[in-house]
Amino acid sequence: AQSVTQPDIHITVSEGASLELRCNYSYGATPYLFWYVQSPGQGLQLLLKYFSGDTLVQGIKGFEAEFKRSQSSFNLRKPSVHWSDAAEYFCAVGAAGGGADGLTFGKGTHLIIQP
Amino acid sequence: DSGVTQTPKHLITATGQRVTLRCSPRSGDLSVYWYQQSLDQGLQFLIQYYNGEERAKGNILERFSAQQFPDLHSELNLSSLELGDSALYFCASTLAGTYQETQYFGPGTRLLVL
Numbered sequence: 001a002q003s004v005t006q007p008d009i010h011i012t013v014s015e016g017a018s019l020e021l022r023c024n025y026s027y028g029a030t031p032y033l034f035w036y037v038q039s040p041g042q043g044l045q046l047l048l049k050y051f052s053g054d055t056l057v058q059g060i061k062g063f064e065a066e067f068k069r070s071q072s073s074f075n076l077r078k079p080s081v082h083w084s085d086a087a088e089y090f091c092a093v094g095a096a097g098g099g100a101d102g103l104t105f106g107k108g109t110h111l112i113i114q115p
Numbered sequence: 116d117s118g119v120t121q122t123p124k125h126l127i128t129a130t131g132q133r134v135t136l137r138c139s140p141r142s143g144d145l146s147v148y149w150y151q152q153s154l155d156q157g158l159q160f161l162i163q164y165y166n167g168e169e170r171a172k173g174n175i176l177e178r179f180s181a182q183q184f185p186d187l188h189s190e191l192n193l194s195s196l197e198l199g200d201s202a203l204y205f206c207a208s209t210l211a212g213t214y215q216e217t218q219y220f221g222p223g224t225r226l227l228v229l
Contacts, residue, residue, distance in 0.1 A: 032214050032215060036220075041222075042222060043117060043119070043205055043207075043220035043221050043222045043223055044158075044205070044207075044218075044220040045117070045220070046217045046218070046219075049215075049217065051215055090158060094214030094215075095214060102148060102150075102160030102161075102163060102171055102173045102214075103148075103160055103214065103218065104160070105157060105158040105159075105160075106157070107157040108157065108158070
């Protein structure tokens, strides 16, 4: 079965600083990879997704992520964070071709922005 | 606003009771997914429906059941509720029910079992 690990439960970053959120996945074949963001009291919103092709994917709100097969990682980055980026971030993996597991989410990383 | 609606927003009930959560997908979407988000388990996939038929099943308890109606709205029924069922329940929708698609999430229903 697939699994996702987000090693950092909390991350604190100063406004204007760069950001990297880590995600490691476990899946036997080529996975579908996603990053979602959840603001307080809100549902999840997709930031970006990777299926194949260019391993560097661009998303909304200035985020990007890089798929590294050799490291089983899909880290999320942003060059300069804004206070509005404070939220919970979830990495997720889906089975290529569907499957009975749905999307498997990591436990999330809570991003705190310091002024 | 994702276009997915969920009612009610909040629900407080007692152990042993039964509740029904409702989800209306985005206009045109045929597939609905249900997820449970709790502090200890995180976000877990429960079940997926496509055009009225169950398509995939995740970590859904036997006390829980769901269905999707001809108008494509879906209901998640939780029975014999336990304290541990307190969680945020999300539904999401997509057009064709494949994992390549972006899942659009509703705002969730927060369930508190006392």
